[in-house]
Amino acid sequence: MTDKPIVFVAISPDLIAQTGLERFFPQWEESARVERWQGPANPPADLVAEAAGRAEVMVTGWGTPSLIEPLRGWALETSPLRLVVHTAGSVKFLLPGEALERGLLVSHANDSLAEAVAEFTIGAILGMRRQIFLSAQRYKAHQPAPAYTSMRELPGSVVGIIGASAIGRRVMEWLRPWQVKILLFDPYVSAAQAAQWGAEPVSLLDLCRLSDIVSLHAPITPETVGMLGAEHFSAMKTGALFVNTARGVLVDHAALLAELQTGRFSALLDVTDPTEPLPPDSPFFALENCVLVPHQAGNSLEARLRQGKYAGEDVLAYLEHRSLSHRVPPEKWRTMA
Known part of the structure; x- marks a missing residue:
């Protein structure tokens, strides 16, 4: 029997609660092993970099340390990581664009915001x-x-x-x-x-x-x-x-x-x-x-819960071998936020 793939949740416990993401954990656990940062605050950079070297799916969000350097040389042949699901909008600060061109799947909750x-x-x-x-x-x-x-x-x-x-x-x-x-x-x-x-x-x-x-x-x-x-x-x-x-x-x-x-x-x-x-x-x-206004146009209770919903559903879609609903197309990388 093969080991289940790892889904690593690299966001703070507070953000997990705000987005309601935890409601998806039981569904993910039917086909994956879910690991999460227990806090407090945001996960440290060294922990996230280490997780990126062994997880198949990573869930990121506001406060997740940048993965640009850890994933700079990402390739399908050398990394187990296949999908990054971002619970927020912009992912340019988080990931190297060339990883998407080489086949890394990326999903984000930009539509919610x-x-x-x-x-x-x-x-x-x-x-x-x-x-x-x-x-x-x-x-x-x-x-x-x-x-x-x-x-x-x-x-x-x-x-x-x-x-x-x-x-x-x-x-x-x-x-x-x-x-x-x-x-x-x-x-x-x-x-x-x-x-x-x-x-x-x-x-x-x-x-x-x-x-x-x-x-x-x-x-x-x-x-x-x-x-x-x-x-x-x-x-x-x-x-x-x-x-x-x-x-x-x-x-x-x-x-x-x-x-x-x-x-x-x-x-x-x-x-x-x-x-x-x-x-x-x-x-x-x-x-x-x-x-x-103090940068709050994207803030609402409904938006925060949609962020968790979109992210949770895309992780589940991947684990069930279905298409992602909120995938970031590599060809859109240069002109997107």
């Missing part, structure tokens, strides 16, 4: 355009409400989406019933693909110039770092809205701050750069036209 961030984005757009955040702030301070002329409804607006990512696609889909015009900048998307999402492809500068709302959903790649600068922010309409639920490093924050300080348009920032969270003395906090 995309659903949460897309919903947050819609809420942010509605709240900012109707001045809900500013009205609440002024009401609490016993100050006059914003002028009604600054409160705008969504129907009839032009919404610019930067990046047809998993989040960007959902935002476009969920905006369609609102009777808006959607502009899209994504150099990897054809006009025919954009039309399927009800969007018109345009240049990045034209998107900033023509949109009432600019929503950033691009991944971090060499091409996207610093993609929005002074030229783009100065081109935005007076009264427009900029929403960033992607990554702070995509934006020149000095240029954004300078434009926001003129009061021409408003912004909601879920992410910032070069520091996150911002220091208490950041000039962004002094801006009435800028709402700052």
Whole structure:
């Protein structure tokens, strides 16, 4: 009788509890030996590297030490590891891309987070355009409400989406019933693909110039770092809205701050750069036209449980020799988050 394959769970006990992942352990144990880090906190790098040398499946997540070096020379012929299931979104910080090209299977729960961030984005757009955040702030301070002329409804607006990512696609889909015009900048998307999402492809500068709302959903790649600068922010309409639920490093924050300080348009920032969270003395906090959120667009009870569900189901699918539902295609590695 052959030994059962090892499934090593390389995340903290807290994250196991938050994602509800433990409910899958009995099903996995029917065909595998499940090992887990007992804590406290996150597993140490040496333990994870050692486990990667003997486990067939590894479950990773926020706080898992990088496997880039331990798996740098990964090959089917020399390693027992066949599948890495990530309970979060981005896996680029965790794994070497060449391992996927050589046949390592990778799955992630990006769709779970995309659903949460897309919903947050819609809420942010509605709240900012109707001045809900500013009205609440002024009401609490016993100050006059914003002028009604600054409160705008969504129907009839032009919404610019930067990046047809998993989040960007959902935002476009969920905006369609609102009777808006959607502009899209994504150099990897054809006009025919954009039309399927009800969007018109345009240049990045034209998107900033023509949109009432600019929503950033691009991944971090060499091409996207610093993609929005002074030229783009100065081109935005007076009264427009900029929403960033992607990554702070995509934006020149000095240029954004300078434009926001003129009061021409408003912004909601879920992410910032070069520091996150911002220091208490950041000039962004002094801006009435800028709402700052501590990187929580992807956080919800439902999202956390979906992360565990997607990961748990893909481990089970592998053990039962079925297709993975959330596999990371090697050909998407370069352009994904």
